[in-house]
Amino acid sequence: MSYTNELRIALLAVQRASLLTKSVFHSKAKGTVDKNDKSPVTIGDFGAQALIIAALQKHFPDDEIVAEEEAAALREQPELGDTIWDIVRQTALSDDHAEKELGGAIASKESMLALLDKGNSAGGSKGRIWTIDPIDGTKGFLRGGQYAVCLGLMVDGDVKVGVLGCPNLPVDDQAPLTADIGSNQTSDGHGVLFSAVQGQGATSRPLTDGPLAQEKSISMRAVPSLAEATFCESVEAGHSAHGDQAQIAQKLGITKPSVRMDSQAKYGSIARGAGDIYLRLPVKATYQEKIWDHAAGDLIVREAGGEVTDIHGKRLDFSVGRTLANNKGVVAAPKASHGEVLSAVQEVLKAKL
Ligand SMILES: Nc1ncnc2c1ncn2[C@@H]1O[C@H](COP(=O)(O)O)[C@@H](O)[C@H]1OP(=O)(O)O
Ligand SMILES: [Mg+2]
Ligand SMILES: [Mg+2]
């Protein structure tokens, strides 16, 4: 399967949703509410999810969808729903042909809420299932840092297509990776769309407001020695264990300070060789990673010549539901160095037991 149509629709859907998130990013009122798990969600998350699901429903009405957000809070707070509806209604691709291709505007606020709730699939190992993280790294988004609009297609539990929209990453694939915990940068020279199809390699292209830009093939950097590698990790200490990660870096002889950034922008950054290693070590033993936080990034890194496993060396398993219940943590590195990185991870974790 070449997945040409799936990739095109995914790229356009992420591009349109990214437009919406950018306008929320630059406005003061982000309509932030806390979810039951205490994590924040904004009008940008809801709006982006509704727009992506609308495009998927138009083209692939029989496919299932596992998405992060749901409409319940908006039914309880109608004013918040109205604010989201306003911005969703106003967001369209400037390329009329592409906007039509995505189905144009959503019909009404009620249909927007119904679309949001179509992301409630339980996931699993059978059939075609899309997974959406409308804003990954909401905390980064609120801080003015990195975030990503993420979409992946799994077929029988295997990721076939992945797209990441990263509005705040530099367009330039070679730009050195800098820590970005929140600088409210202007959009000049920023905005990248990463994509990959299984077996077809990974690409990046500028995330424009107009027609899709020409893509360039990307690959991970060949690091002559791990001592020269750049590793990235979450900004939030509650999402990955900074202390353990520092010990692993030291064991590997890495001298450069870690680059902290939010979201799957980390996967995109190592895939294009701006960084080399992404470590995500568990903080709480009970936390299960969500499939929408990894599906697109996992495929993009592997298609760019990387290897992605959990701390036990197992491939990420997207076939067991909405979470990566069979995995703990993430270790992503160039294929040739992954074994060495994984050994250091396991030595550090063993010493803690
Ligand atoms: N306890 C946790 N451990 C690991 N990841 C978490 C935890 N809580 C939330 N996350 C998720 O990690 C992702 C961000 O990762 P990073 O810190 O690397 O940018 C978000 O999707 C975030 O969820 P949420 O979207 O609810 O904020
Ligand atoms: Mg997320
Ligand atoms: Mg999210």
Ligand SMILES: [Mg+2]
């Ligand atoms: Mg969230």
